Amino acid sequence: MTDAPAPTRAVAADLAPTGTLRASINLGNPVLAQGTPAAPAGITVDLACEIGARLGVPVELLCFDAARKSYEAMATGRADLCFLAVDPAREAEVAFTEPYVVIEGVYAVPRDSALRSPQDVDAPGVRIGVKAGSAYDLFLTRTLHHATVVRGEEGVDTFAAQGLEAGAGIRQPMTAYAAAHPEVRLLPERFMQIRQAVGTPVTRSAQTAAFLRATVEDLKANGFVTAALRRAGQDEALLAPPMG
Numbered sequence: 001m002t003d004a005p006a007p008t009r010a011v012a013a014d015l016a017p018t019g020t021l022r023a024s025i026n027l028g029n030p031v032l033a034q035g036t037p038a039a040p041a042g043i044t045v046d047l048a049c050e051i052g053a054r055l056g057v058p059v060e061l062l063c064f065d066a067a068r069k070s071y072e073a074m075a076t077g078r079a080d081l082c083f084l085a086v087d088p089a090r091e092a093e094v095a096f097t098e099p100y101v102v103i104e105g106v107y108a109v110p111r112d113s114a115l116r117s118p119q120d121v122d123a124p125g126v127r128i129g130v131k132a133g134s135a136y137d138l139f140l141t142r143t144l145h146h147a148t149v150v151r152g153e154e155g156v157d158t159f160a161a162q163g164l165e166a167g168a169g170i171r172q173p174m175t176a177y178a179a180a181h182p183e184v185r186l187l188p189e190r191f192m193q194i195r196q197a198v199g200t201p202v203t204r205s206a207q208t209a210a211f212l213r214a215t216v217e218d219l220k221a222n223g224f225v226t227a228a229l230r231r232a233g234q235d236e237a238l239l240a241p242p243m244g
Contacts, residue, residue, distance in 0.1 A: 023048035024079035037063035068133025085135030099195035099240040118191035129158030
């Protein structure tokens, strides 16, 4: 089991300069957070509260409905901590820990579609609905060679409303969507792994970044993350492996 060091006063002052740890929570990802802005719950809420407890400071939860808004809050100085997928487009501003959970991006297609695999989707004339600013938007924008990304508030809603050839999203809510819409099916193979990590501005000290990395590894090793997933009704197998 990882033995995370206790934070120094300097780390607490660096990570929570206002005296309160301001954590941005993305309610738009139901694997990570559930509930309402007035009463959020889920693994990211549990992680924020535990990090605040270890720092010895109160926690303020700033709730958003999209990852891009959660990122913007931290990038503009409104938040001290974020819970986002690791992506090169974000690493210029965010110092990430190793992931605490790993989730998957999958495609939905019309039931009668000829598309059978993620490789089939990256073809000329294929339009993919995505949630603007999401991890899979960033990934697909960077990696697709032929298909076109169509951005909206929700990927599957954009897919359905515009009659697109595919919609992208996170496996768990996409599975629920397909179950409720028999005209749609999921491609079983993932198109990406989404590595969800804790982040803080890159302007924080090396000691602060090291504290966050060690804390996340400790919470993975001591069962905290697994218990938080269980409480939220999420699959415990989402737990990320220990840092190599």
